[in-house]
Amino acid sequence: MSEQEPGGGQGRAADESAPGRGGEDAQQQSRPTTTKGRLAALGGRIARGALVGLVAGGAGLAVGELVAVATGEASAPVAAAGDWAISITPTWLEQFAIRNFGTNDKTVLLIGVYVTLALAAVVDGVLARTRLTIASILTAVVGVAGAIAAVTRPAADTAALLPSLLAGLAAALVLRWLTILSLKESAPSAEPSGRRRFVLGTLGTAAGALVAGYGGNLWIKKRYNVSEARANVVLPTPAKVLPEPPASVHPDVSGLGPFFTPTSEFYRVDTALTVPRVDPRDWKLKIHGMVERPFEITFEELLSYRFEEHDMTLTCVSNPVGGPYMGNARWLGTSLASLLRRAGVRRGADMILSTSTDGMTIGSPVEAVLDGRQAMLAVAMNGETLPVKHGFPCRMLIPGLYGYVSATKWVTDLNITTYAASDAYWTPRGYSPQAPVKTASRIDVPRSGATVPAGTVVLAGTAWANHRGVAAVEVQIDNGEWREATLAAADTPDTWRQWSYQWENAPKGSHKVKVRATDGTGAVQTSAVQDVVPNGATGHHTVTVKVS
Numbered sequence: 001m002s003e004q005e006p007g008g009g010q011g012r013a014a015d016e017s018a019p020g021r022g023g024e025d026a027q028q029q030s031r032p033t034t035t036k037g038r039l040a041a042l043g044g045r046i047a048r049g050a051l052v053g054l055v056a057g058g059a060g061l062a063v064g065e066l067v068a069v070a071t072g073e074a075s076a077p078v079a080a081a082g083d084w085a086i087s088i089t090p091t092w093l094e095q096f097a098i099r100n101f102g103t104n105d106k107t108v109l110l111i112g113v114y115v116t117l118a119l120a121a122v123v124d125g126v127l128a129r130t131r132l133t134i135a136s137i138l139t140a141v142v143g144v145a146g147a148i149a150a151v152t153r154p155a156a157d158t159a160a161l162l163p164s165l166l167a168g169l170a171a172a173l174v175l176r177w178l179t180i181l182s183l184k185e186s187a188p189s190a191e192p193s194g195r196r197r198f199v200l201g202t203l204g205t206a207a208g209a210l211v212a213g214y215g216g217n218l219w220i221k222k223r224y225n226v227s228e229a230r231a232n233v234v235l236p237t238p239a240k241v242l243p244e245p246p247a248s249v250h251p252d253v254s255g256l257g258p259f260f261t262p263t264s265e266f267y268r269v270d271t272a273l274t275v276p277r278v279d280p281r282d283w284k285l286k287i288h289g290m291v292e293r294p295f296e297i298t299f300e301e302l303l304s305y306r307f308e309e310h311d312m313t314l315t316c317v318s319n320p321v322g323g324p325y326m327g328n329a330r331w332l333g334t335s336l337a338s339l340l341r342r343a344g345v346r347r348g349a350d351m352i353l354s355t356s357t358d359g360m361t362i363g364s365p366v367e368a369v370l371d372g373r374q375a376m377l378a379v380a381m382n383g384e385t386l387p388v389k390h391g392f393p394c395r396m397l398i399p400g401l402y403g404y405v406s407a408t409k410w411v412t413d414l415n416i417t418t419y420a421a422s423d424a425y426w427t428p429r430g431y432s433p434q435a436p437v438k439t440a441s442r443i444d445v446p447r448s449g450a451t452v453p454a455g456t457v458v459l460a461g462t463a464w465a466n467h468r469g470v471a472a473v474e475v476q477i478d479n480g481e482w483r484e485a486t487l488a489a490a491d492t493p494d495t496w497r498q499w500s501y502q503w504e505n506a507p508k509g510s511h512k513v514k515v516r517a518t519d520g521t522g523a524v525q526t527s528a529v530q531d532v533v534p535n536g537a538t539g540h541h542t543v544t545v546k547v548s
Contacts, residue, residue: 046126048186052178053125055202057117058209060143060171064163065216073220073274074358075160077143077167080150081113082106082273091430091533098318098325103268110273117142121171128179135179136172143168154359178202224277230392233280233385234303238332242309248489251500253460255445259491259498260311261327263382268389269316269325269403271425276357276410280393285377289353289416292344299393302377305334310374310399313464313496315437317402318532322442322541326464328495330383331397333376336369345370345416351433353422354396355413362408363424364398365434366416373399373467374494377411399494400467402435402536432535437466439525441473441499441517441541448543454508457547459485460500465519469493472518475501476540478511485515493520506547514540 061077068076074083086109089097097105120142128135146164150156178201185198250259280299288294309332316325340352345366352364369375375398379386386392391409398406404426415422419433427433441463446452463470469490474482485501516525529539 045129045186048182049126049129049179050122051125051202052128052175052182053121053123054118055206055209056125056139056171056175056178057121058213059174059205060139060167060169061117062209062211062213062216063170064146064167065213065220067163067166069216069219069223071159071162073224073277074153075150075156075163076220077146077150077164078110078113078117079274080146080153080160080164081117082109083153084149085109085113086271086273094429095318095532098269099320102324106273124175125179128175129183132176132179136176139172139175140168143171154355154361155357156359174205178205226277226279226388226392229279229281230385230388233379233393235332235380235385236303236305236307238307238309240308242311242330245311245491246489249491249498251460251486251488251498253445253458253500255447256460256498256500257444257462259328259488260382261329263329263384263387263390266327266329266381266390267316267325269318270409271360272358272409275389277388278357278393278410283393283412285394285412285414287339287343287414287416289414290346290349290418291340291416292346294343302334302394303379306338307332307334307379308374308376310376310494311491312374312397312399312494313466314397314407315402315464315466317404317431317435317536319537320532321440321529321537321539322543323537326496329381331376331378332380332383333378333397336375336377336396336398339377339414340366340369340416343416349416349418351417351419351422353415353417353424354408354411355415356408356410357412358410360408361424362396362405363419363422363427363433364396364401364406368398368401368406375399375406400436402437404431405433405435430533435535437464438536438538439463439465439468439470439517439519439523440538441515441525443475443513443515443541443543446543446545448545451546451548452506454506454547455504457503457506457545458500459503459513460498461515461541462496462498463515463517464496465493465517467494468523469520470497470517471520471522473497473499474516474518475503476514476516477503482516508547510544510546512542512544514542516540 064077073079097108101108124135124139143164146167147161150160150164151158181198181201184194245259283299284296286296309330311330313326313328319325350366352366352369354362354364378395378397379393381390386395394411396408396411441461443459443461445458445460459475463473473485473487475485476482483501485499488498490497518524526538527540530537
């Protein structure tokens with residue numbers, strides 16, 4: 001297919017426009033004759049192509065954001081690309097991101113998506129100077145790929161195709177328009193008016209893309225904001241109000257975190273690049289599968305059930321030895337076991353396949369819900385309605401299990417099934433189908449690498465053995481004998497237990513300190529080192545302390 005050259009003749013698109021009034025001889029004479037001049041000219045052409053590509057890509061993303069106002073935040077091009085990247089990320093890379101970036105892993109991913117799209121736009125822009133049709137097609141193909149990524153998300157509908165498709169089309173059209181203006185502007189016979197058109201077109205498009213993209217993002221946030229709906233939720237009064245735990249659950253040690261984790265500091269590890277914003281008026285929970293009486297309930301109906309409070313420590317399977325991905329809170333919810341009994345679980349069913357509003361699936365053992373523990377559908381934590389990022393309006397919690405097999409946020413579906421018949425999201429990725437929390441402990445004070453004065457050094461930390469309780473904690477200094485630490489008062493077997501130890505006459509120098517816990521069954525924490533995959537890390541947390 002031939003391209004219309006800026007000079008008006010038919011032929012291939014080239015870096016230089018077709019000969020102008022001066023003819024071929026005049027064009028040849030205007031070309032740089034030195035190597036330095038040719039390199040400078042080449043650099044200028046590449047720079048103009050890169051600029052055009054970036055502006056065209058930005059315009060496409062802006063169009064995608066505006067369209068996503070109607071189709072949902074998760075369908076926007078960058079969000080769709082990020083969700084796709086998460087879905088194909090191998091387990092080792094996912095763990096690398098969590099270890100190195102923590103709760104900032106999604107920000108890093110978004111930056112990576114933007115950088116990748118920017119590089120692709122630069123390449124397309126440079127290519128367009130010599131192969132305009134091919135570059136335009138490639139730009140549109142990127143949009144198609146984004147549309148496929150968006151529509152193949154578990155909870156997506158066909159409308160999710162539109163933002164990326166239209167973004168690709170808009171980017172291709174802008175790329176073609178600005179490239180033609182650029183070729184005219186850079187031609188030896190170019191007139192000042194041509195240069196002005198290119199500069200104004202580029203600056204105007206860039207400014208419009210910034211305004212439209214930023215405005216579209218704000219519009220999305222406003223349209224799908226559930227802050228007011230969350231604020232309007234009237235929390236039910238629990239059938240039995242729990243008293244505050246005694247002050248003795250927390251040792252009075254400077255630097256040791258509180259017994260209850262502040263909600264604002266509670267860890268968040270999930271795959272939701274864009275946090276689902278669910279209006280409780282639209283929320284429904286469906287319980288079905290291997291049950292005698294499947295049913296659905298609305299949020300209003302849920303709040304009419306009997307509610308209870310329970311203190312519970314939540315632990316992520318991605319937590320390394322001594323890691324931060326755990327938190328302790330007071331939860332308000334209704335009994336999950338009561339809901340399953342209402343449905344009537346059939347003989348042979350052994351798994352609850354729970355699904356969140358964004359399509360994430362988690363597999364939990366039926367037995368862990370029906371064995372008497374306080375498994376619940378929670379609507380509040382630490383006395384306030386669930387924050388959006390922690391699962392508003394409703395999440396699932398089962399004591400004693402790692403979060404990836406028990407703590408579905410934004411839950412909307414409970415399918416009673418079997419492990420033989422169904423796989424949850426993490427199982428094909430190398431994680432165990434079932435995962436009780438392992439007995440573990442952590443040294444919080446002093447931090448590893450800290451320098452402390454000689455004499456009496458106070459060690460303190462946290463231990464947990466969810467649903468079994470902690471019976472003892474011991475510390476070891478420089479591979480010496482294990483010494484029993486002082487345990488703070490226990491709250492429930494489902495919460496962590498804090499501890500302290502007075503290290504008297506600590507000698508000067510560098511020392512290694514280890515900790516281990518014994519759970520309520522008498523089992524001692526293992527020293528065997530294991531990674532978080534497939535079902536939780538093991539080993540003794542060790543810190544280095546310098547006594548001066």
